[in-house]
Structures are given as structure tokens and as C-alpha cells.
Amino acid sequence: MLLSTGLEHPNLETAVGLSEAALARGADLYLYLIDDGVRALDDPRVRALAGRGARLFVCAYGCQKRRIPLEDADTVTYCGLVVLTDLINGTDRFIALN
């Protein structure tokens, strides 16, 4: 799942809801935060997804543009569009919330 909108956008509720449902069904979930979506890291529900087995990727460029410092956290992977491309190519289903 790709999320490119910020905390104020209703996409966040959709992303969290779909993610929780997917994890509850035992799916492998890869969540990629990009553009304003990098701010979703501030939402504890998004953080909690990683604790439930989701892989959390965050656009390093998006953080840099917004002067958001990169954390040294095991649950978050900062990366670029190569990883997004891998997710687009390698997943059974791909949902983009923009």
C-alpha cells in the first residue's frame, strides 16, 4: 500500500483500516509512505502496524524535503523509489492512496 497524503487527509483512516484488516487476515503488508504521507509516521496507529508485522517503508527524499530527521529505528526503513518499484512488481495487490 502506498500512502502519499498527510495526517489531515481521510486517506489515513482508510490506510490504517485496510492495513489492520489485511494483517488480521494474515496477509503480508508493505506500507510505503511517500510525499506528505511521510508525516503519517507521527500517527501511533501507523507505528503500531509495524509491531503487528507490517513492513514500513518511508521515502527518504520526502523526509529530506520536509526536514524530517531520519530515525535510527528497527521498525522503519528509509528508502527510495527502487523499493517502491519492487513493491509494485512483487506484490499480489497494490493499493495507492493519493
Place this chain on the structure above:
Amino acid sequence: MSGGAGGSGGAGAGPDNPPVVVLISADPRTSHRANEAMRIGLGITAGDNEVCFVLTGPAAHLLDGDTDDLVDGDDIAKFRATVKELGVPFRVEKTAIPDDPDWNAEGHEVIAVTRERIAELVRQGRRFLVF
């Protein structure tokens, strides 16, 4: 500019290799998201994917000759130049193409498409990014 409604993506796109459709309707004069969508599409293109860029409505201004009035205009100029180098066309909604003679001054490959054709392109896509 081509007026045809040819293939769905780049040179290698086809039924066995459907493209990633990047549909942009955000207005680059007021939002950074049009540029961000192009950047993302470009990144996916670099990963050996066929990417089909479709510009609808005000997103056609991504091809404005003067990028000074566009949000992240310098980046737009840079990214679209790379799109051109890669030989990836922009499919632009016919009715959205501006009258400004300076539009697409750089001569990017543009395929004018109808709304009906855009619907077909979306149906033929493998993945979709809509901004």
C-alpha cells in the same frame, strides 16, 4: 504531437506486459503533487517498467514552456527532460491542452487522447497511481 490512440504504454507494453498507469490531474501551478507524481512515475520507469503518463485537466501545465510559475518548477523541468530522454510520451487529455504557443516548447512526445481513450488506458494498466 500525435493524435492517435496507439499502444497503452511505451515500446514494450502489451497484453503480456501491461503498463503502470500514472494519471495526473493535480495542477502544477498550485500543488507540488503534480511534480511528485511525475517523479514517482519516472522512478518506476527506471525500474524497467512500462509507465504510461496521462495528464488530465490542469496537469497538462506540467508541459508549460515557462516553469517559473509552477510549484517545484526546476524539478519539473529536470524530471520531464529525463522522461523525454527515456522516450516516454505524455498522453494528454485533448481538451486540456492549453492554447499557449509556448506549451510543450521543448517538444516532448505528446499523444492527445480523449476521455474515452483514457478510460481504456486505465483498463489496460497493471498498476495505477492517480494524483
